[in-house]
Amino acid sequence: MSRPLRVLHYVNQFFAGIGGEDKANHPAEIRDGAVGPGRLLANLLGDEGIVVGTVVCGDNFFQEQQEQALAVVRQALTDWTPDVVITGPAFISGRYGIACAEVARTAQEAGVPSVAGMNAENPAVPMYSQNIYIVGTGPSPASMEPALTAMARLAVKLGRGEEIGPAADEGYLPRGERRLGYRAQPGYLRAVDMLVRKLRDQPFASEVPYQPVDKVTPAPALSNLAGATIALATTGGLIRRGNPDHQPASNTRSFLRIDVADLAELSPKDFDAYHAGYYNAIAGDNPNYILPLSYVRELEAVDEIGSVHSTVYALAGVSTPVAESRRMGAEIGAELAAAGVDGCLLVAT
Amino acid sequence: MRFESKRLEMGTFPVRDVVFGDETRWADGVLTVAKDDILREVRTKEPRVEQIDLEIAKPGESVRIWPVRDVVEPRVKVSGSGVAYPGMCGRDVATVGEGRTHRLDGIGVVEVSNVVWHAGGGDLNDQFLDMSGPLAEMIPESKLINVCVVVEPDPILDVTEQNYAVHNATLLVADALARAVADLEPPEIEVFETSPTDPPLPAVVYVQCTHSPQAMSNSPKTFCVSTYGMPQLMSPWILHPNEIMDGAINGPYRTMFATSWTVANNPIVKELYARHGVDLDFRAVIAFKTEWTTQREKELMAAQAAKMAKMLGAEGAIVTWDAGGNEFMEVIYTVRALEREGIRTVFLTSEDNPAGGAPTMLEPLPEADAIVSTGYFHSLLIDELKEKLPAVNRVIGNPVKIYERSPVGSIMEVSGLEARDSTYAPHRFDDHYGWTRLSTFAY
């Protein structure tokens, strides 16, 4: 039997029994041993852990004097040398939720693993769930015992440095990571099972929860095209003929920069199309179809546009994961912005 | 609208060993293959073939089969209209799904050839089968005894003709093997029949989306997975589940989870059949060709597939697909269209790499609220299988590798690697039909 873990707990003024809203300015303080729900926590930890100390703080105090409150937390971390920190549970309370999350984050930064507890709808969840372990709880203190049970179980694993399993198994809210693993049944059985449950109005859990796409604020409209520097980019798989850069036709993780300052057009003698998602021969014969250099040069010559940016960007936009696409897009965007480009034509295929 | 209740008897002949011998026959689980007779027959019936040989590969052997274009299960129709794998390579297009079919279980006829899919660019054949090692553990066809048809066509033919020549040769070998059990009484018979359920149960359709290479190759005839031999972009079809059981959808699409063998043995169709009359009423399969090139077409095909399901009385649906990239759009639009018709839908799919917390669906839609994930293979092979697959003792096929995938999963052209050497896994290995337990978990 390994030694009991040293647990530091955080609760607000209400759960410490000091008082309600009228006592929300109660300053942060350190107390010995368990306070309020910490006693139940201590019971639930059993032989696995001892609540050595508790930080108590009023919700308003924490909100208004966060630095002071966190200084007290850091002091407690130094004084008590805990193996793990448990905060809350805060259930649906917003101010308390943020305090629990901040304390958990502070502990983590100091190298002490931590677990916060709160309801999935708590406003602190979207702010912190990617960075700390938050155990999902019911909305009200009626669910105190199951909440603390789950928090204690995860805290013991973290405190002992054990491997932490998937969110659904361990009871914490997803931290925005997805990893491979094996389920008990093959996919075809899970699919038919899930369908039957859905048809019977029985609960089922999608294995890929809906994750909305990023919303991007569009750049303002271009006001003076005749004075604008226009850049060109393509996901049509433009390559140098013979592919000396070894650009892949799919699942691309890198983009080409091509200097076109001295080129009036893209000649098929020098360029080609290599893309695993469309018929390449036509674009290979005239690469200006996938990166319209010849056309914008014409418009540059008659002053319809100011100038064509000297570097063009190219990759094959096929099967690249969103994270990689996001990274490459940000890199290209940053380079264009730094070069003072006003607008960009991106050709997709 | 309700289908006539087609009745199909599937007679299964298990194969526990394959040996070469003087006469092609099956007895007590041992399939004897008269190699010279079969090769002579194929050369007569398929004169476009220039070189052809047969080799046997068994599970557990240190063998790599390279490059692999398809794996076919030997089947023969012994009663009822049509032929196994109808429509492909000029075969009869009569409607299948009734009468009796015999199949050899536990073996594959592997099409091993250097012929590329088409001249459209980028769609190279970099697939292979290892008969042992980490890749073999995942791939259903690696667990089969494989009769490898090492075949090359007359190089003067255009690429589409070359494709049909080598595939026809493969089907002819499969036919010759299946013929050995045409007149025998099968050790196992299963009956597949979508009779009305008593009591009435929720009607379910299966929407099976398969790739069309038409957009990429610029030709409606380009060889690929086909519906009654038709690989081109077509509006959705209604098939009886028994037509799937008889191989009405057949042919490969460049991964080992989308071969003729996997689509004829589609585990979702089998499981829906197993639940027919128990949990659900398996009404029909909607066969849907994907890789439409415009948003309008994608929306239209999705709407029409959902309308068909509604007219079939469906209350539930399972949707699968076999591809990657932009085809995701018409597939997820179909999920949305089904849900909007009030049809409760489950979508089985692989995911993109979730690195960096990125969404793993190209277009996440809130209507797709019941997804079964088969994970993402690239990263599994790279991260968990220590990068490369081990070298092997023997290669069946081309001793030289022309293409390889890069460490991040991209297809790269390389020159003259020994095929037996340690190598990266093929480009894509998404499990399209839920064969494996692999999945993705939120952390």
Added chain:
Amino acid sequence: MVGDPSLGPDKDHAYGLQIVRGALRALQMPVDAPTLFDPLTMDVRS
């Protein structure tokens, strides 16, 4: 559209230029959400 050999070089070039001009016009239009511009008619659809 462009790249169709039956168009002939002049029409092919004219359509190509129209598409590029359409894209440049789209850059000059204020938008606040994904917006579809048809370069041949400059129909705008949100």
